Amino acid sequence: MKANIMKKVLIALDYNPTAKKVAEDGYAMAKAMNAEILLLHVGLDLGMYSSIYPNMGAWQIDSADVINDYDIANKASHNFLEKVKKHLGDSSVQILQKEGDAAQMILKTAEDIKADCIVMGSHSQKWLENILLGSVTKEVLRKTGIPMFVIPTKKGY
Secondary structure, three states: OOOOOOOEEEEEEOOOOOHHHHHHHHHHHHHHOOOEEEEEEEEOOHHHHHHHOOOOHHHOOOHHHOOOOHHHHHHHHHHHHHHHHHHHOOOOOEEEEEEOOHHHHHHHHHHHOOOOEEEEEEEOOOHHHHHHHOOHHHHHHHHOOOOEEEEEEOOOO
């Protein structure tokens, strides 16, 4: 049996405070395989993020950034990914920003970059958020043929 070699790992992050754990665990796994690491954030309406994740902890974006302005949303996403990259302490980590439906953009990006693994967190959400948003991780897992590393998270990380 031939083992798959992971050369490129895509770590998809949202603004949830658990993103730190997802980034750290995904990074450690990718580094252990000597894989190229790409951090991805898919931007949505940042106003929606502020209502879902009112306290974003260490990864918090400035409240002035939480408005419906594409340029500001793009800058907030970029700053968020740069903070994560700096936290990981590895200048070789690449960052990618996309806009649109999170699950669809994660799937498309993974395919476009020929990712060998997709890393995502799975955090429980309130029932109303689940009805409105669904589970991005669950949808990606259901639709991809690319191996996934799903990191269970919960509040408090």
